[in-house]
Amino acid sequence: METIPKTMRALVQLEDGYSGKSEGPVISDAALYLAEAEIPVPTPEKGQVLIKLRIASVNPSDLHFIKGEYGQPRRKGAPVGFEGCGDVVAAGKGAERLIGKRVAFAVSLGGSGAWAEYALTDAVACIPLRSDVSDVNGSAQIVNPLTAMAMVDIAAKDGDAFVISAATSQLGKLIISLAKDMNLKVIALVRRADAVTPLKAMGATEVLVTTASGFSDQFSVASRALKPRVFLDAVSDQICETVFTLMPNNARWVSYGKLGTEAPRLTQMGQLIFMGKRIEGFWLTNWMRSTPPADQARVAGEVQARFADGRWNTDVSASLRLKEVIEGLADATKLTDGKVVIIP
Ligand SMILES: NC(=O)c1ccc[n+]([C@@H]2O[C@H](COP(=O)([O-])OP(=O)(O)OC[C@H]3O[C@@H](n4cnc5c(N)ncnc54)[C@H](OP(=O)(O)O)[C@@H]3O)[C@@H](O)[C@H]2O)c1
Structure with missing residues (x-):
């Protein structure tokens, strides 16, 4: 069983709430919105899992969110990052079946973001990955x-x-x-x-x-x-x-x-x-809230099959270490034709 450290490196929000602006998913300097911090590793509650990050992806929704222009408010001091791929290392009650599994995950409300060494989310927001799906494709498997x-x-x-x-x-x-x-x-x-x-x-x-x-x-x-x-x-x-x-x-x-x-x-x-x-x-x-779990599971299965057999692939335009994100994110997101990914 893996030893989980007490603290972790994470990229956290500098602001709370909404900005009131609508400038779009473009940033000139990540340091305006984010800071690198050493914070406690979160503990999974009932139905939640703790995930050791392999790769996180950077989506336009992340950029909208850190700028305070997304559909949910920012939380000052909380790690950001909506999506990634990693290994489940701890679980709350009812989610133990996922321990040891490599999963694609989206960070649910009340979770802890993926741009960190460890992320926290609901078990229902995780998709156990087939061995023939790569970590990169796993990191952009949901959104x-x-x-x-x-x-x-x-x-x-x-x-x-x-x-x-x-x-x-x-x-x-x-x-x-x-x-x-x-x-x-x-x-x-x-x-x-x-x-x-x-x-x-x-x-x-x-x-x-x-x-x-x-x-x-x-x-x-x-x-x-x-x-x-x-x-x-x-x-x-x-x-x-x-x-x-x-x-x-x-x-x-x-x-x-x-x-x-x-x-x-x-x-x-x-x-x-x-x-x-x-x-x-x-x-x-809203689609996830309104679509029955069985239908979501069927769609997730089809998604994985498409990545596994190569019909779909995630193009990567830049790869940043966590410690490089504040300095490098603005330039990396200017590149077109691919996702920016973050590795711990
Ligand atoms: N509503 C939802 O639930 C949901 C879920 C997922 C994604 N999305 C949205 O889907 C969109 C695409 O996401 P993605 O991850 O695929 O993005 P992405 O790979 O980062 O690509 C963004 C693309 O948008 C083009 N672009 C940027 N600004 C533009 C503008 N003003 N006019 C025309 N084209 C523009 C760029 O084109 P060039 O190649 O010409 O530079 C670039 O190829 C985003 O808006 C994202 O927020 C929404």
Whole structure:
């Protein structure tokens, strides 16, 4: 049995609560929000597990959270980091079955963050990993993959074509390859022309560059041809509003990310009234609260199978040691085409 130390290194919040701002998941200096600290290793309560970290991933939600722009308040002095992969080294009552298991985990409310030597979460927020899934893929197994599965399911129930924005994101790529396997057509929106060829090769039906002149006309043509009814949108800016107005009757604009720094202005309210169009949100946390455990387990199993056989993979753009995060996070998150990961 592994000896658990009394204290651990962790990256902790400098602020409490919300910032009241909505600047997006971009940071200029991690030291504005985080500090490295030696703090007590948390003790698992009933239903919780203590996990010795192997790898944590850095998601846009982490950056929103440390800036005070996420769906839950910050806690000053508490470790951050929503997702990772590690070994369960201790458990509270009812969670003992996980001791010794290598798991993918998401940090539940009341837990202790993954950007630390040890993390604490609910046993139900852990997925025991198959031996053929790597630690890196384990560290990004929940937030994006479950969201991809849940959102493609939403789109598939509403026709055979849909639109996604920020298609070069890790989540965008998971969605494109899943849609291809399900014979769904995807209109992928990107902001860089050099992303067109690789995303087409991955299976996107159309890849349109939002910054190109003539984008609206090109989208209009694609929309009339493919008749997409769902727009899965991670950017949520004015261009996205234009896209929504160019979609057919009964189209749904599903905002699930705020990568855009300026909120959109609604220009065609009549479309909501007369064309049956709808604007809604998607948050994985709510999906987890509302989806029966058996269905979640089935989806998690499918996710693991896709990583195990190579249909999905986590691209890594930079790897930081815990002690390098304060200094290196801002620059590392400027790199595109992959996740930043943190190792203890
Ligand atoms: N609601 C939920 O439950 C949920 C769950 C998971 C993820 N998400 C959201 O999903 C999104 C993608 O997450 P991820 O982990 O896949 O991100 P990621 O891999 O870090 O990728 C971010 C991508 O977004 C693009 N981008 C950034 N700012 C943009 C802007 N203003 N306009 C257009 N494109 C922009 C970048 O494109 P370039 O390649 O052009 O630089 C980059 O490829 C995030 O918004 C995240 O918060 C939401």
